[in-house]
Amino acid sequence: MKSRWRSRSSTAFSGPEGFAVITCPDLQSVAELIAQDKLMEPAYQSPAGPISPLDILYGHRPALAGGNLWMAHHSGFTLRSLMSAVRESGFASVIGRRRPAPAYALWVIATKTQQPESALRTLAGVHFPR
Numbered sequence: 001m002k003s004r005w006r007s008r009s010s011t012a013f014s015g016p017e018g019f020a021v022i023t024c025p026d027l028q029s030v031a032e033l034i035a036q037d038k039l040m041e042p043a044y045q046s047p048a049g050p051i052s053p054l055d056i057l058y059g060h061r062p063a064l065a066g067g068n069l070w071m072a073h074h075s076g077f078t079l080r081s082l083m084s085a086v087r088e089s090g091f092a093s094v095i096g097r098r099r100p101a102p103a104y105a106l107w108v109i110a111t112k113t114q115q116p117e118s119a120l121r122t123l124a125g126v127h128f129p130r
Helices: 002-012 027-035 054-060 061-065 079-088 117-127
Strands: 019-025 043-044 048-053 095-099 105-111
Touching: 019 079, 027 048, 027 054, 054 061, 079 095, 079 105, 105 117
Parallel strands: none
Antiparallel strands: 019 105, 043 048, 095 105
């Protein structure tokens, strides 16, 4: 995972002021549904149809069955593990938040250079959903 992450991040940013906006499923909130024995129940409705915790964990089953293997999920994160992976990839400043049900998502902003928390909060205010 680390080498894969580094290769993606090292080519995505071209200047010292670059930053990344990262979003992915929140395994912690999905695990809460699984602990309630709701693995196959719809967690939410998407334009592609109902999405279950199983779909969030491994990828949207109808899309995968249709041959869209790029929809498969090969890793997953909690907020703490995502922020740690981003820092280990060389980003100097990181801020993030969980968006539990009905979003089941993590959002992170990472900067290549050290930034004050106020600057990170401003970026988050612009790029994170409300």
